[in-house]
Amino acid sequence: DTAVSQTPKYLVTQMGNDKSIKCEQNLGHDTMYWYKQDSKKFLKIMFSYNNKELIINETVPNRFSPKSPDKAHLNLHINSLELGDSAVYFCASSHSGSNAEQYFGPGTRLTVT
Amino acid sequence: AQSVTQPDIHITVSEGASLELRCNYSYGATPYLFWYVQSPGQGLQLLLKYFSGDTLVQGIKGFEAEFKRSQSSFNLRKPSVHWSDAAEYFCAVGDNFNKFYFGSGTKLNVKP
Numbered sequence: 001d002t003a004v005s006q007t008p009k010y011l012v013t014q015m016g017n018d019k020s021i022k023c024e025q026n027l028g029h030d031t032m033y034w035y036k037q038d039s040k041k042f043l044k045i046m047f048s049y050n051n052k053e054l055i056i057n058e059t060v061p062n063r064f065s066p067k068s069p070d071k072a073h074l075n076l077h078i079n080s081l082e083l084g085d086s087a088v089y090f091c092a093s094s095h096s097g098s099n100a101e102q103y104f105g106p107g108t109r110l111t112v113t
Numbered sequence: 114a115q116s117v118t119q120p121d122i123h124i125t126v127s128e129g130a131s132l133e134l135r136c137n138y139s140y141g142a143t144p145y146l147f148w149y150v151q152s153p154g155q156g157l158q159l160l161l162k163y164f165s166g167d168t169l170v171q172g173i174k175g176f177e178a179e180f181k182r183s184q185s186s187f188n189l190r191k192p193s194v195h196w197s198d199a200a201e202y203f204c205a206v207g208d209n210f211n212k213f214y215f216g217s218g219t220k221l222n223v224k225p
Contacts, residue, residue, distance in 0.1 A: 004156070031211055033211075040217065041151075041201060041217065041218045041220075042215070042217050042218075043157075043203065043215040043218075044215070045212060045213060048211060048212070050211075055210070055211075056210065056211075056212055090156060090157070092157075094211060096211065097211070098145060098207065098208070098209040098210070098211065099145045099162075099164045099207070100207075100211060101147060101159050101162050102159075102211075102213060103159070104149075104156040104157040104158075105156050106155060106156045107154075107155075107156050
């Protein structure tokens with residue numbers, strides 16, 4: 001009965017590799033997000049999808065490519081991983097609407113060595 | 114540009130003492146304001162939110178927050194802190210496009 005789930009929880013990989021993180025929500029929301037939390041705990045939005053359509057695309061290297069196969073899923077693929085990509089990545093979801101609260105997944109801790 | 118400032122990086126309070134965490138925002142229109150809590154190794158959980166109406170909002174776990182437009186503030190309060198409240202607290206402002214801007218967080222330690 002998990003609301004927003006992410007897999008994997010931990011990901012350790014080497015520089016140059018390509019990896020994916022998956023996110024699923026069972027809340028019936030139509031908007032999903034990816035956030036990056038750096039080592040200083042600063043949270044910054046990366047992408048947002050509404051009904052499978054990209055609506056927010058922050059200044060993120062194009063090595064990062066989100067994909068939303070349906071409203072309940074938003075995956076994040078990262079090519080050619082770099083040391084600076086090490087962070088915790090959070091998926092979130094909400095109803096559309098400017099005052100909708102966002103529900104967060106447990107996070108994926110990515111470590112690039 | 115929208116932004117959120119949480120001036121206190123760390124705060125330590127004794128169990129049973131009152132708590133106030135500060136949050137200042139910068140946003141041109143009516144703000145949508147949120148407080149989230151993050152326990153170690155966990156995701157963010159919504160504590161409370163403000164959209165309009167009564168400027169004092171109640172949330173879960175005994176927390177409340179007061180919106181003060183004149184001071185561009187949305188401070189979080191709790192009358193009596195419990196050891197389980199030790200966590201990182203984030204203030205956020207949302208714009209009209211569901212985009213959230215988070216503060217840098219305040220880490221709360223609770224002394225027994």
